[in-house]
Amino acid sequence: MSDLAVTLRDLEKRFGDFVAVNRVSLDVKRGEIFGFLGPNGAGKSTTIRMLCGILQPTAGSGTVAGFDIVRQPEEIKKNIGYMSQKFSLYEDLTVEENIDFYSGIYRIPDAKKKDRKEWVIRMAGLTEHRASKTAILSGGWKQRLALGCAVLHEPPIIFLDEPTSGVDPISRRNFWDLIYHLAGGGVTVFVTTHYMDEAEYCDRLALIYRGELIALGTPAELKTRFMEEEIVEVRCSRPQDAMEIIEAIPGIGHAALFGRTLHVVAQRADESIPAIRESLAAGGFTVDGIERIVPSLEDVFVSLIEARDRETTPQQEFSR
Amino acid sequence: MKLQRVAAVARKEFIHVFRDPRSLGMGIAIPMLLLFLFGYALTLDVDRVPLMVWDQSATPESRDFISRFAGSRYFTLAGRVGTYREIEIAIDRRDVLMALVIPTDFARKLRTGAQAPVQLILDGSDSNTATIALGYAEAATSAWSRDVILEQSRRFGPVPAAGIVDVRPRVWFNTDMVSRNYIFPGLIAVIMMVIAALLTSLTVAREWETGTMEQLITTPLRGAELIAGKLIPYFAIGILDLVLSVLVGDFFFDIPLRGSLWLLFAMSLIFLTCALAFGLLISIVTKNQRLASQIAMVTTMLPAFLLSGFIFPIENMPPPIQAVTHIITARYFVTILRDIYLKGVGLGVLAPEAAFLAVFGVVVLALAVKKFRKKVE
Numbered sequence: 001m002s003d004l005a006v007t008l009r010d011l012e013k014r015f016g017d018f019v020a021v022n023r024v025s026l027d028v029k030r031g032e033i034f035g036f037l038g039p040n041g042a043g044k045s046t047t048i049r050m051l052c053g054i055l056q057p058t059a060g061s062g063t064v065a066g067f068d069i070v071r072q073p074e075e076i077k078k079n080i081g082y083m084s085q086k087f088s089l090y091e092d093l094t095v096e097e098n099i100d101f102y103s104g105i106y107r108i109p110d111a112k113k114k115d116r117k118e119w120v121i122r123m124a125g126l127t128e129h130r131a132s133k134t135a136i137l138s139g140g141w142k143q144r145l146a147l148g149c150a151v152l153h154e155p156p157i158i159f160l161d162e163p164t165s166g167v168d169p170i171s172r173r174n175f176w177d178l179i180y181h182l183a184g185g186g187v188t189v190f191v192t193t194h195y196m197d198e199a200e201y202c203d204r205l206a207l208i209y210r211g212e213l214i215a216l217g218t219p220a221e222l223k224t225r226f227m228e229e230e231i232v233e234v235r236c237s238r239p240q241d242a243m244e245i246i247e248a249i250p251g252i253g254h255a256a257l258f259g260r261t262l263h264v265v266a267q268r269a270d271e272s273i274p275a276i277r278e279s280l281a282a283g284g285f286t287v288d289g290i291e292r293i294v295p296s297l298e299d300v301f302v303s304l305i306e307a308r309d310r311e312t313t314p315q316q317e318f319s320r
Numbered sequence: 321m322k323l324q325r326v327a328a329v330a331r332k333e334f335i336h337v338f339r340d341p342r343s344l345g346m347g348i349a350i351p352m353l354l355l356f357l358f359g360y361a362l363t364l365d366v367d368r369v370p371l372m373v374w375d376q377s378a379t380p381e382s383r384d385f386i387s388r389f390a391g392s393r394y395f396t397l398a399g400r401v402g403t404y405r406e407i408e409i410a411i412d413r414r415d416v417l418m419a420l421v422i423p424t425d426f427a428r429k430l431r432t433g434a435q436a437p438v439q440l441i442l443d444g445s446d447s448n449t450a451t452i453a454l455g456y457a458e459a460a461t462s463a464w465s466r467d468v469i470l471e472q473s474r475r476f477g478p479v480p481a482a483g484i485v486d487v488r489p490r491v492w493f494n495t496d497m498v499s500r501n502y503i504f505p506g507l508i509a510v511i512m513m514v515i516a517a518l519l520t521s522l523t524v525a526r527e528w529e530t531g532t533m534e535q536l537i538t539t540p541l542r543g544a545e546l547i548a549g550k551l552i553p554y555f556a557i558g559i560l561d562l563v564l565s566v567l568v569g570d571f572f573f574d575i576p577l578r579g580s581l582w583l584l585f586a587m588s589l590i591f592l593t594c595a596l597a598f599g600l601l602i603s604i605v606t607k608n609q610r611l612a613s614q615i616a617m618v619t620t621m622l623p624a625f626l627l628s629g630f631i632f633p634i635e636n637m638p639p640p641i642q643a644v645t646h647i648i649t650a651r652y653f654v655t656i657l658r659d660i661y662l663k664g665v666g667l668g669v670l671a672p673e674a675a676f677l678a679v680f681g682v683v684v685l686a687l688a689v690k691k692f693r694k695k696v697e
Contacts, residue, residue, distance in 0.1 A: 052538045054696050073694070074540065082538035088531045092339045093332065104328020105539050150535075 140171025329549025
């Protein structure tokens with residue numbers, strides 16, 4: 001195997017007239033945590049399913065662990081762990097029974113079986129619930145158990161499709177600790193998400209929107225290189241009312257609420273800052289501070305999507 | 321095919337069945353319920369036909385004639401009347417099935433050796449029962465007539481020994497001609513067909529619906545391994561049903577088992593394979609529990625009941641329908657079970673049926689493996 005765990009070349013998937021994934025090309029290096037970021041319906045799950053060999057691409061090609069996704073899907077399945085968006089273990093089976101089942105499916109040798117099972121139970125923090133049916137487990141526990149079952153056979157590559165959707169923040173943080181732990185052991189992690197904070201945890205990110213790859217790079221690269229505009233943070237009284245006034249100023253793209261502050265997209269921050277200060281003073285707002293900041297991933301994402309929407313005729317958003 | 325994976329799937333399926341009261345009920349309670357319900361209720365024998373009598377003759381002869389009916393187990397005397405109007409009302413109310421009208425000149429005609437007509441009025445709305453009841457009445461009448469003739473001849477001289485053909489019937493296999501003995505083996509076949517196909521028709525579809533299949537198809541598990549693993553627990557249920565059925569037949573209904581019990585089980589295994597594989601094929605193709613169970617109902621339950629010869633004799637069907645019955649697996653198993661139960665025949669006679677079922681089972685299994693795709697749509 002080369003040092004590339006996953007390669008995609010012009011990968012395309014159509015459902016009738018709808019293009020779910022539009023000629024996506026990218027490479028994922030071994031041992032990398034690769035984030036696939038995009039809104040719902042952007043084509044993230046469709047891409048991951050094609051990579052796992054369970055969905056036939058319409059066109060293009062790809063390899064996973066050196067095997068062709070169209071011609072060698074069964075070889076790929078020996079080398080990956082997959083965790084789908086929806087909890088897909090058996091709810092009427094206990095934690096241990098689910099682990100035993102997947103141990104059997106992955107043909108874990110008897111000598112290793114017990115160790116792997118204990119490892120999963122400890123990792124998922126389910127020692128006290130090992131004999132409980134999974135139906136009664138909370139979301140966070142279910143996710144960790146599902147991850148455990150997906151990596152029982154110690155695959156070199158794991159695909160996680162929105163692993164933390166619907167899980168509380170503490171569980172999410174714990175889950176990402178597990179992902180780091182796995183990546184530290186040399187496992188390649190391909191993870192989709194629409195949480196911006198999670199995207200920050202990734203080594204590299206691909207932004208996907210309406211089936212198309214719109215940006216690719218490390219989180220730092222995305223924030224500095226892909227952003228044409230600059231971001232100005234405004235702290236003032238009545239930010240909601242201030243938004244309208246600021247957006248009316250020439251050279252300003254748009255403003256968005258970030259907690260109690262406003263993030264304003266400006267073509268040139270040094271020109272816009274005095275203009276904003278003037279307008280707000282004229283409107284009777286108390287201004288606590290205006291400064292240029294490093295954009296967050298969300299700023300980058302919103303700005304890239306808006307740029308894309310301006311240049312392409314909108315295709316109907318379609319969620320599947 | 322890796323045994324470890326088959327075993328993992330089978331173990332998991334066993335747990336599903338034992339934890340789900342519905343599938344346990346469907347697999348064991350319903351078959352037993354059907355067995356008792358049909359065993360007790362479904363009988364084609366007609367006996368104790370309620371009979372009404374209008375004896376206009378009122379003579380020793382007419383009373384003797386009536387007692388021939390009343391004393392038979394095939395009739396019960398439901399009452400005596402004096403007008404046609406009363407007979408009509410009784411038949412309308414379904415109080416009686418037939419009425420016997422003996423004319424005033426009955427005894428006089430008999431004494432003179434003339435023919436003595438009597439009238440029999442039948443409720444023909446249930447033609448099958450009416451035909452059978454009519455047969456009983458004719459038999460009772462001719463038996464009585466023969467006795468009268470013999471009596472009269474004895475009075476006038478020596479009994480003419482020759483001249484009367486006497487049929488001495490001897491019924492083989494179902495000696496008492498109890499229809500339950502005939503129905504019960506067929507009933508086992510129908511129940512096994514329906515339960516086996518219905519239960520398995522849900523298993524693969526359920527995994528697609530709950531999303532667990534999406535996880536399974538990303539593993540190295542093969543279609544044949546999944547199918548084999550899923551069949552094993554339902555095989556066990558099918559065999560359990562068969563054992564219970566044979567026991568119920570023996571202890572509750574006194575159904576004689578003349579043939580080999582081992583042959584019965586061997587044949588049942590072949591048939592179970594057909595039925596289970598057929599259910600799985602439906603499940604694999606539809607990927608939807610509701611649709612799968614409906615298709616299983618229509619393609620197994622209806623033909624098993626109507627076209628297998630279980631109740632309705634295939635010989636009486638129009639030729640095109642008879643041709644259709646050749647592809648109904650239950651038909652062969654009904655024949656096999658009846659032959660083993662009632663005739664006690666061996667494999668030599670049953671080989672063609674067994675061969676058909678074996679080929680059908682293998683073809684359906686192969687089709688199920690072929691149709692199972694490790695892909696999402």
